[in-house]
Every structure is written in structure tokens, then in C-alpha cells.
Amino acid sequence: MLKVILRSFLLLMTFWVGNAQAALTIEITQGVKGAMPIAIVPFTWEGPAPQAPLDVGAIVTTDLYRSGRFSPLPERDMLARPSDPSKVNFQNWRVLGVENLVVGKIRAAANGQFVVQFVLFDVFRSSQITGQTFKVGKVSDLRKTAHQVSDIIYEALLDERGAFDTKVAYVTQSPDAAGKPRYSLQVADADGYGPQAVLNSNEPLMSPSWSPDGRKLAYVTFEGGRSSIYTQDIYLGKREKISGFRGINGAPAWSPDGTRMALVLSKDGSPDIYIMNLLTKKLTRLTKSYGIDTEPVWTRAGDAIVFTSDRGGKPQLYQITLSNRQVKRLTFEGDYNARATLSPDGRMVAMVHGNGNRYRIAVMDLENGAMQVLTDTRLDESPSFAPNGSMIIYATESQNKGVLSAVSVDGRVRQRLVLQEGDAREPVWAPYGK
């Protein structure tokens, strides 16, 4: 009897030990695709004025939302609004399924300066992820600080650099006082705020292109009734005409190393792609076809150029390798694919994808050729990747007016940029700069 008991006990022990050794294994293969729940508690204001000169928390919220990667908790759903990190009750946020929490404050400092502080918490681990204190010299810089906070949060949670504190360039057209069309080359924050015209002209302005360091823009003007290509330092205003050949001078594109410019010239016949050495201004003809070859963009490595060509009958994207001039067609879906822009990691190409009479923004995986249409408007144009590849800015039409929008690369979030007077067209997202 004792033996039986002992044996049972041993058996039980074995079972128990064995069980303890081999934990139940649960495999998770599915998940929810969606934005990361985050709560940005309105930054409290500490200063003489009744309220903060800028709602930094709101800007951060909008930034994060626009990226498509976050779903900020609406302010009205918050159970508490702590600003002091020590007063955070994580349970309040857990019950709401909020994974991350941002609390912060703006304090008025001496000499019209401000101190902006924020802390990012991991709600379920009850731990601080990051936090920072900024000294801001003037009110107008608070917006930039807000974008910096957004970038820090973005990078902390997604492990990739944010692109909120970046610029976009675009062309606007609006009638001037005399009723004549006035074209402006604008540079604004990535969210469209704070536009500043770097060039005004009564002649059309086209095809702005950022230099890799984010200091210069190349563009096409019709000053004097003829197309020509200029480069211009956006901070110093200094401009230089680099191309004024007979016929078309269009679609400039800086090489990744900034030493060369790809451009489209028709001086030798039909529009073809040339490469200009920016130092020597020496031209090299890259393509030679009877059709139109235009809209060149450099690959990240700078060893090939993706361009639009109608050599196949209808505009499609092609890629030419610089070393051996080998051309391969990239797009086959739809009857119009043009205006390529390559993602910073080089994996994707975004384009205007025309099917029927609809022109929408699509991305194609260069590895497997999978095409995904990101927008569902009708006349989308000029896509441009954010420097972190998370978003694409593009122009579209709304109520017969050109407007700018941004779409997350997964197409989940589209948001129109606050606008500005007149038609906006041809947005280009600036690189991070140096």
C-alpha cells in the first residue's frame, strides 16, 4: 500500500516536474493590423498667460496620427490628465487599451523663452520609455519643438526615424493683385504649416527637386518664355541656371551624392534623359528613343535611373542602369504609370497609376512587382516619399483646386495638409538634410 502511494507520488512528481519543464506553448500567427494606441495628454501650461501659446500636445497628436502608425486616444476618452509623471496611474490607461502614454508640459521661462518637457511611458510595463526637456527660444519655434517631440516618440516606439520635423516643397498658383497667375515655390513644414515662398514668378514653375543635403532646390522655370533649370539655395536665396537648351529643359533630379543632375532635354530631338556633372556642367546623354523619356529619379545607390517612357506605346516606368545602359521595364499593370519616386530603402516605387480616367497613387514592391493603390481620389499626381519612407505626399484635386495630401505607405491614413491659398501642386518631401 505504501508502495502504491509512493509510486503515485513519484508519478505525480514526474508529471509535475515534466510539466514544469515543458511549458504550454501557444503559437500566435495572427494579429491585429493597425495603428499603435497612444494617448498624448494635453501638455499643461505653466505660465502667466491663461493658456499656452501653442498646443504642443495637439501637434504631436496630429503628427503621430498622420503617420498612420498611431491611433491617438481622443482627449474626451481620457480618464485622467496627469502632467506629472509621478502621478500617472497606469491602470487608467490599461483599461482603455492604451499602450503608450505621453505626458508633458510647457513652462514659460525668462526672456520669452519656454521649457518643453515630456515623458513617454509604456503603460503595460509601467515604465518610462523616454523623455526630454527642450529649451525653446521663441514662440515660432514651438511648432518645430512639437515636431521634434513627435519624432522622438516615433523613433522610440517604432525604431525608425520620424519625419515630422522635415520640410516639403511645392508649387502654388494663385492670381496676383492684377489678376495674373502667380506661381510660387513654397517650402513648409511637413504638415503644411508655416509655408514660405522661396520663389515667385508670373511664369510657370515646375518640377522642384531637393538636393540631398536639403539645402537646395532645383526647378524648371519659364522665365523669358523658355524653359530652363535652376538650382537655388533655399536659405540664402542664391540661384543658378544650369540648363537652358533649346526645346525642353525639364524634370531635374539630384543624384544621391549631389554631384550630378539628371534632367530631360529635347535639344537633340525627342525628350531624352541626360546626366549633367554639376561641377563641370558636362552633359551625358543617357537615353535615345523616339518616344518621350522623362521624370528621372535616382536609385538610392546612384547606379541606375528610373524614368517614365512611352516607348512601349503608353507611359510606363523603366529603369536604366548607368554603367551598361541596360533598360528594363518595371510596370505592367494599368495603362499609365508615371512620375516615379523611390522609397528611401529602395524597396518600393510610388507612382501615378492611371487606369481608365482615374489617376491614383500606387506603390509597387520592386522585389515581387506587387502593386498597391493607396488613394481613391481621381486626379492624384506627384507622389513623393517622406525621408523615412513612412508616408507619401502627393497632390490631388479637391473642388477644382489643387490640394496636398499625405498617405501612409500602407494606405491606411490619408490626411490633407492644411492649406494655403491657391492651387498647390508638385509637392516634394525634403530629405533629412545634414
Place this chain on the structure above:
Amino acid sequence: MNAKKKIVISEDSFFKRVINSPRFLLYSILVHVTFVSVIVLSLDWNTKAKPAPHVIQATAVDESKIKAEMEKLRLADEKKKNLADAQQKKLDDAKKASQREEKRLADLKKKREAEQRKLKNEEKKRKQEEQKRKTAEKQRKAEEQKRRDVEKKRVADEKKAKAEKQARKQAQLDKLKAEQIALEEKMVREEEQRVKQAEERKKQQELERIRAEEARVRQQQMAEEQRQLDAAREREYQSIVDKHVEIIRQKVTRNWLRPAGSMAGLACTVRVRIIPGGDVLDVRVTKGSGNAVFDRSVETAVLKASPLPLPADRALFDRFRVLEFIFDPEG
């Protein structure tokens, strides 16, 4: 050689016949007697019928001389008839011769008688010898017989000895055989005994084995019943566990916000400790994906899913004390 032997046997046979047959001896004697008698008679007849001178002419002393003499005498007689004068002359001579003859005859007779005696003696001697020989023969025969008897006896003895020896040998053999048989029988008996004992032992062992087997079977049956009971309970438990694993899986899945972008090839394993009630005590990445955002999303998913729905039966808690989650998204 064979022939020679035959011849010898033949001579021997003749000799034996002469010696052994008295009749043959008698014939011999008779011949001799007859011859002597003839001579005697003739001598007597001549003496009576004829004058002695005639006889003197016969000089031969032997029988043929006698015969020739007698012939001569007869011829002389005839001549006498014819020639009476010659004969008368001669008569004187004859008378002298006859006297000489008579003396010679007397001598001869004496000689003959001596010879006769000698013959008789010889005969006697011969007979004696014969007797002696016969006796010797008899003795020899007796000896021979005796020898034969001895030989016979010897042979018999030998035979007897041989037989005895044979018998002894046989007896010995028989004895050996008997011993052998006895030994064999003994061995057989012992073997039988051994076999019997072995069988007995085997039987005993078999019995014990059967008893043990029965006990084992009983125990096995009991164990089997217990096992079945356990198995049934285990199945029940398992179904509860499975159900809750699925519920937990669903809850964690609902709470797992898969990071945007390409997560191809990323997988993360976490070890999760649970406290009774299902609250997650901690989450530890045991095999990270190499992507911090991905790993964090996994940890957050488990933490967000806390408390994990556990079976009401607290006995099953041990199985949920430590859970391992493998986040391996498809596509």
C-alpha cells in the same frame, strides 16, 4: 614332394603289410620249405635209382646245378644203354666219385641241416624278433594310443581351457556388459530422476510464473484501470486545457498589434509567468526576432491580454503557470 611322400607311404605300406600280415610270412616260409623239400626228395630219388658216379658230375651245389646234373645224369643213362663199355670203365670212377659224392653229400646234408637249424634258429629268432617287434609295435601302439590319448586329453584340456578362458572372458565381458548396462541404467535412472526433478522444478516455476503473471496481470489491470481513469481525467483536463489555450490564443491575438511594414521572417518567443487568476507576472523574451519593435509588440500583446483566461479548475493551474508564446506571423 607329394609323390615322394606317396611312394614312402607305399613302401611303408608294403612294409607294414609284411610286418602286420602273418599270412604273407607263412607264404614265404612255405616257398622256402617246398624248395628245400624238392631238393631233398630229388636227392633221395637219385640215390636209390641211379649209381652214385652220375651224381658226382654235378658240381653245382645250387639248385640249378643240381637240375643240370640231373639232366646230365639222365643223358648219361641213355648213353649208358648205348655205350655199355664206356660206362663200365667209368663205373669205377663213379664209385669213387660216388663215395666222394656221398661224403660231400653227407657234408652237404650236414651243412643243410646246419643251415636248416640255422634257418630254424633264424626263423625262431625272427619269430622272436617278430614277437618282440609285435610287442614293441603293440607297445608303440599303446604308447601311440597313450600319446594320442594324452594329445586328446591335451586338446580336450586345451579346448576346455580355451572354453574356460572363453567362458571367463565371456563372463568378464558379460560382467562388464552387465556393469555397463547397470551403469547405463543407473544413468538413465539418474537422468530420469534429474529430468523428473527438472520437470518438477519447471512445473513449480511455471506455477510461480503463472501466479506472478496473474498477479502482474491483476496489477496491470488495476494499473490499466487507473490509467484509463487517469487518461479519462487527463483527456478531460486536456480538452479544458486545449480550450483555454485557444481562448488565450484568441485573446493574445486580439491584443497583438502587428507592427506595420515588412515583418517577413520575424518571430519571437516569450516565456510568460502567470499567477493564479491569470494575471501575467512577467514576460521574458527567450528568443527575440532581432527587431526591437516586433519583440516589444509581442510583450505588449501578452501584457495587454492579461489576465489570461484560465480554467476554473485550480488543479489545472500548474499547467498554465508558465506559458510559452511563439509569435510567428503568417505573411
